[in-house]
Amino acid sequence: MSDQHRQLLIRGAILTVLVILIFILSKYGPQPFPVLGPWWEELEDLHASPVRQARFVSFLTSLGPYSSAVFVLVQALQVIISPIPGELTGVVGGYVYGPAFGFVLSTVGLTLGSWVAFELSSILGRPFVERFVRQEILDKFHFLTTNAGAAICFLLFLIPGFPKDVLCYILGLSWMRLGTFLIVSTIGRLPGTYLVTVQGASVRNQDYVTTVVLTVLPAVFLFAAYLYRVRLFRWIKERHHRLHG
Numbered sequence: 392m393s394d395q396h397r398q399l400l401i402r403g404a405i406l407t408v409l410v411i412l413i414f415i416l417s418k419y420g421p422q423p424f425p426v427l428g429p430w431w432e433e434l435e436d437l438h439a440s441p442v443r444q445a446r447f448v449s450f451l452t453s454l455g456p457y458s459s460a461v462f463v464l465v466q467a468l469q470v471i472i473s474p475i476p477g478e479l480t481g482v483v484g485g486y487v488y489g490p491a492f493g494f495v496l497s498t499v500g501l502t503l504g505s506w507v508a509f510e511l512s513s514i515l516g517r518p519f520v521e522r523f524v525r526q527e528i529l530d531k532f533h534f535l536t537t538n539a540g541a542a543i544c545f546l547l548f549l550i551p552g553f554p555k556d557v558l559c560y561i562l563g564l565s566w567m568r569l570g571t572f573l574i575v576s577t578i579g580r581l582p583g584t585y586l587v588t589v590q591g592a593s594v595r596n597q598d599y600v601t602t603v604v605l606t607v608l609p610a611v612f613l614f615a616a617y618l619y620r621v622r623l624f625r626w627i628k629e630r631h632h633r634l635h636g
Contacts, residue, residue: 513564545579
């Protein structure tokens with residue numbers, strides 16, 4: 392058995408144990424709120440389509456004591472399989488589980504997914520990553536794979552709208568240690584995760600002022616980041632080379 396296969400088996404066994412523990416804790420942990428009235432109308436102004444949100448909420452609540460475990464796995468999958476919209480899962484998590492428990496569940500799921508993406512990239516290498524990440528993105532952020540600095544990577548995870556799922560695969564090709572990566576990626580995701588969770592919770596509580604504020608502010612920040620994206624990228628790259636060049 393090759394070292395690559397051995398590493399995959401070990402990681403797979405660890406992942407299996409973690410999933411089993413998540414389901415056990417889910418059964419005895421806090422349960423989702425009962426579904427209220429026409430919730431698809433309440434959610435219609437948020438990121439994903441109301442139909443998709445309604446189906447996801449209905450699906451979670453139908454699972455009873457295992458809904459939170461499935462939600463964690465869905466959050467993990469949306470990191471590993473980037474086309475799954477993270478805004479959908481984060482907002483619905485706050486709506487179904489409330490701000491505190493929804494935030495914890497989302498964080499656990501995102502951390503688990505980030506770990507899997509990083510490990511797959513690290514073990515299987517660039518040919519595997521190229522199936523998920525476009526060549527121009529890999530070339531653009533190649534400087535991170537040569538000497539990934541924790542401070543710069545933390546900043547990238549912190550920026551709203553930055554493709555954090557792709558970043559997990561890119562950093563898996565670097566020399567960054569797994570422990571450093573998990574700390575940087577988890578803490579860096581916390582503000583954004585909290586915002587989308589509170590959005591969902593505020594809709595459920597019919598606190599629409601909070602909903603609008605938490606929707607508009609990130610949008611303004613994203614627009615500004617888009618306008619200055621070239622300068623921002625140049626600054627990050629120069630800062631990285633200055634620290635690690």
